[in-house]
Amino acid sequence: MYTLAYLGPEGTFSQEAATLYERLLGVPCEQLPGQDFEQIFSWVSQGRVDYGIVPIENSLEGSVTTNLDLLTTEDIFIRGEVILDIDHCLLGLGEGVEILEIISHPQALAQCRRNLKRLYPDARVISATSTSHAAREVAQGGRAERVALGTRAAAKIYGLKVLRTNMADNPENQTRFLVLSRKDHPLTGLDKTSIVVSPQANRPGALHGIIEPFARLGINLTKIESRPTKRFLGEYVFFIDFEGHREQPAVKQILQQLKEETSFMKMLGSYPQYIRKVRAKAAL
Secondary structure (H helix, E strand, O other), X not given: OEEEEEEOOOOOHHHHHHHHHHHHHOOOEEEEEEOOHHXXXXXXXXXXXXXXXXXXXXXXXXXXXXXXXXXXXOOOEEEEEEEEEOOOEEEEOOOOOOOXXXXXXXXXXXXXXXXXXXXXXXOEEEEOOOHHHHHHHHHHHOOOOEEEEEOHHHHHHHOOEEEEOOOOOOOOOEEEEEEEEOOOOOOOOOEEEEEEEEEOOOOOOHHHHHHHHHHHOOOOEEEEEEEEOOOOOOOEEEEEEXXXXXXXXXXXXXXXXXXXXXXXXXXXXXXXXXXXXXXXXXXX
């Protein structure tokens, strides 16, 4: 049996992603809730768990920058990915009460920002460490005027009522999760590779020198994003996702060229692309 860490407590979207990945593995996993993303990365790098699962980007709010930074610094690899449709629900103790406080994880609050402002313009918005922590606080607090954004699963776990569904500003709300491990995945034939690189110098054409080999060798980039190095203003690293596996000859050629074009390169891993045969709902 594998061990699989997710952002806890029970009832988070991260747990839904963990359950989906467990189904993809086809073997049972012991799911372990972590307190925060840093703990999940640490558990994986130290070998305390086989896998960890963390959100990396959302279709409405973009990347989870904390996890991008942790990918750069921690000694881990990406083993896989899953994508969930996210249905943020408003959870509370009862209906018919003026809502004065709304609590949830900052990403959830950001994804529902406009709807919250439109529906509850006078409510105070409060951050929590996870959507499930928010639901638990509402359940334990005993105040009907305080509600949480979370999953239907969290409502069931903590005895709350689902007051509203589809709270996100855009109904096509999806989150991509990465599966972390101490090794990446063997070649499958339908793979993706992730790297992080830094140009040799801040000069004209530096980024072109990094991405030009992909076009020349016909390898499709699926994502490129910059993050500050946190050393000097204006100095960046670039996260690049592209189709192919590090064991394939064309990818090996690109990686060798990138070593010559960059001052820093880290292989984050090669892993199967996630292809959904059926849309997987995050809140069940």
